[in-house]
Amino acid sequence: MSGTFKRLAWVLGGLVAAIAVASIQSGTDAANLTKAGAYCIALVGLSFLTGWSGQISIGNSGFMLVGGYSAAFWTLHHPGEPVAISMIVAIAVSAFVGLIIGMPATRLRGPYLAGMTLAFAVALPYVPQSFAVSTLGGSQGLTITPLSAPQWFFNLFDTNNTLPVVINSRFTAMVSVVIAALVLWLMSNLFTSKTGRAMRLVRDNDVAAELVGLHLGRTRAQAFVLTAALSGLAGALLVMVSGTASPSTYEFGFTFSIALLTLMVLGGIGSLSGAIIAALLGVYSLQITTWITDHTGLGPDSWVSAKLPNLAPNMENILFGILLIVTMIFAPRGIVGLATGLRQKLISVTRR
Amino acid sequence: MIANILTNRIVNDIAGGTAQGVIIGLVALCLVLVWRATRVLNFAQGPMAMFVTYIGMTQMDHHANFWVAAAISVAVGFIFSALTEIVIVKPLYHKAEINPIVVMVGMFTLLEAVASAVWTNIPRYPTAPFSSINFQSEGNPTGLSPLSTFQIGAALAIMTLVAILFNYTSLGLKLRASALAPEVSKLLGIRVGRLLTLGWGIAGAVGAVAGVVISLNPGGLAPNMLDAMFILGFIAAAIGGLDSPLGALVSGIVIGVVMQLINDYWNSNYADMVAVVLLVVVLMLRPQGIFTKNSTRRV
Structure with missing residues (x-):
């Protein structure tokens, strides 16, 4: 596919997705898609860091927290200003935090880096909880007016007396999907740009990268700033939609960092389409788990669940844990890697 | 005079902090053992220790004695x-260094979920054969109790055993040789191959001791009981240098004491953050840790 055609395909795909999203009937699906958009942005950020610059982070929930709080803080103190400004502020602040965390990170190898970012993600929720309680709201967090659909959107879609709530979640889903599509498009351009090539070289062979004159530390730090900025945008998006940023928000805790890593690996490290698949997987994981348990005789009515009443709520994590281990050992390139492999096999069979 | 020192607030904090610090050091030691043997940072160290502690300690429900x-x-x-090591880590040697990290993160998720499914999230409190009431000196409490003395003693004993094994036996020599060259x-x-497996086994046994010792703390035995301890253990191991068992112990004790002092004089919520800041500062100044001499790495 040529470059222009590819770009056009992205834009068209984004438009189609937006229209499809805007006409979704179920409010739950619309709310899920809103989340999926944000997850997709965070996943692209992490996937870029790991797949394209070779660094690993288990601390991206920390950057999401920074972004979310910055957006909420800015909105509280500048009411009436456009939402986009809050988002930009969130991106800027989390990029700055990413720079601070990225500086030691540039000198660290994989495991040290992973551990350090994990420690960052674990400790960060304590900041709004116990420092600056008056400005950041302590364990209550910050509350803002959530994003709501403008009048023209109501006029467009309120054809058969749909509930305003549903129209609202359709609107947020559309906003979130459009932003995600924009991010995907920008990242696909970055992947083929000079910076993208430089990062790949740093990942694959840092000695060679230094020999051709690349500054290793700076390239790694750039990748960290970018992943932090994208995570911050995702966090801000979640907060603008839900209206709250609190230390106990699921996406701001270190368990979500682990979930992000899991989803990224399952989708396919370093792949944009993998990030889309992974985001949907993350949002619908509970439904998928229920479907699997119902079809394998492990559901709530089975004998296993009768013996272990606590099994059902933990089934999701058990499955994801097993999947993560199995994927990494047998299919390290995730779902996208499997699909590509299958397609190539099919091509070679048909050509024979 | 002696009594005054024994019940002094700072001295109490240092004693209590040391008790927690050696446990942090013990967790750090597990990480160092696995890292030295196989260059894998075992992110599932906490849940693995928690899991086997549950298996052992729940035998007390069936009238087994504590020991x-x-x-x-x-x-x-x-x-x-x-x-x-045999089943899921061995296939990953000589692969990208993020692969074992991701697999151990999967193990982390899996074990905590299974433990929560089997034993629920409600903590259990194994009855220790030691009292947790602090020793008294002229009517005032000192910083240590029979229980914390036992915890310090057990941790130090295990560390000594590991040190003797690695430094003074031919098995230890072989273990070091297969890890380094x-x-x-x-x-x-x-x-x-067998010695690397043995190295993991030893780390697992040390982890189980840490798990048993920690399950006697006020938090009891719970599926996530080692999460915070793992982070602190990692911080201790990284500050000391992932290659240095002694560094793990020393920085574990320092972190334990510092956190106890912050808890007592400042705010308990700040303790974790101070540990992370300490880690970032040390890693910025000396990425290879304080107790490691060389900074070479495998390419």
């Missing part, structure tokens, strides 16, 4: 960790 239960935990810890060791007829 028997602890021994079961340690034995299962050894076997479980060695099996983990696997190719040469292979040529000299050492079965490197």
Whole structure:
């Protein structure tokens, strides 16, 4: 596919997705898609860091927290200003935090880096909880007016007396999907740009990268700033939609960092389409788990669940844990890697 | 005079902090053992220790005595960790260095979920054969209790055992050789693969001791009981240098004491953050840790 055609395909795909999203009937699906958009942005950020610059982070929930709080803080103190400004502020602040965390990170190898970012993600929720309680709201967090659909959107879609709530979640889903599509498009351009090539070289062979004159530390730090900025945008998006940023928000805790890593690996490290698949997987994981348990005789009515009443709520994590281990050992390139492999096999069979 | 010192607030904090610090050091030691043997940072160290502690300690419900239960935990810890190495870590040597990290993160998720499914999230409190009431000096409490003395003693005893094993026995020499120079060791007829498995097993047993000791803390035995401890253990191991067992112990104790002082004089919520800041500062100044001499790395 040529470059222009590819770009056009992205834009068209984004438009189609937006229209499809805007006409979704179920409010739950619309709310899920809103989340999926944000997850997709965070996943692209992490996937870029790991797949394209070779660094690993288990601390991206920390950057999401920074972004979310910055957006909420800015909105509280500048009411009436456009939402986009809050988002930009969130991106800027989390990029700055990413720079601070990225500086030691540039000198660290994989495991040290992973551990350090994990420690960052674990400790960060304590900041709004116990420092600056008056400005950041302590364990209550910050509350803002959530994003709501403008009048023209109501006029467009309120054809058969749909509930305003549903129209609202359709609107947020559309906003979130459009932003995600924009991010995907920008990242696909970055992947083929000079910076993208430089990062790949740093990942694959840092000695060679230094020999051709690349500054290793700076390239790694750039990748960290970018992943932090994208995570911050995702966090801000979640907060603008839900209206709250609190230390106990699921996406701001270190368990979500682990979930992000899991989803990224399952989708396919370093792949944009993998990030889309992974985001949907993350949002619908509970439904998928229920479907699997119902079809394998492990559901709530089975004998296993009768013996272990606590099994059902933990089934999701058990499955994801097993999947993560199995994927990494047998299919390290995730779902996208499997699909590509299958397609190539099919091509070679048909050509024979 | 002596009584005054024993009940002094700072001295109490240092004593209590040391008790927690040696446990942090013990967790750090597990990470160092696995790292030295196989260059894998075991992110599932906490849940693995938690899991085998549950297996041993729940035997107390079936009228096993504390020491028997602890021994079961340690034995299962050894076997479980060695099996983990054989089944899921071995296929990943010589792959990208993020692969084992991701696999151990998967193990983390899996074990905590299974433990929560089998034993629920409600903490259990194994009855220790020691009192947790602090020793008294002229009517005032000192910083240590029979229980915390036992915890310090157990941790130090295990560390001494590991040090003797690695430094003064021929098995220890082989273990070090296969970790540091696997190719040469292979040529000299050492079965490197088996020794790496053994290294994981030893780390698992040490982890089980840490798990048993921590399950006697006020938090009790719970599926996520080692999460915070793992982070602190990692911070201690990274500050000391992932290659240095002594560094793990020393920085573990320092972190324990510093956190206890922050808890007492400032705010308990700040303790974790101060530990992370400490880590970032040390890693910025000396990325290889304080107690490691060389900074070479494998390419």
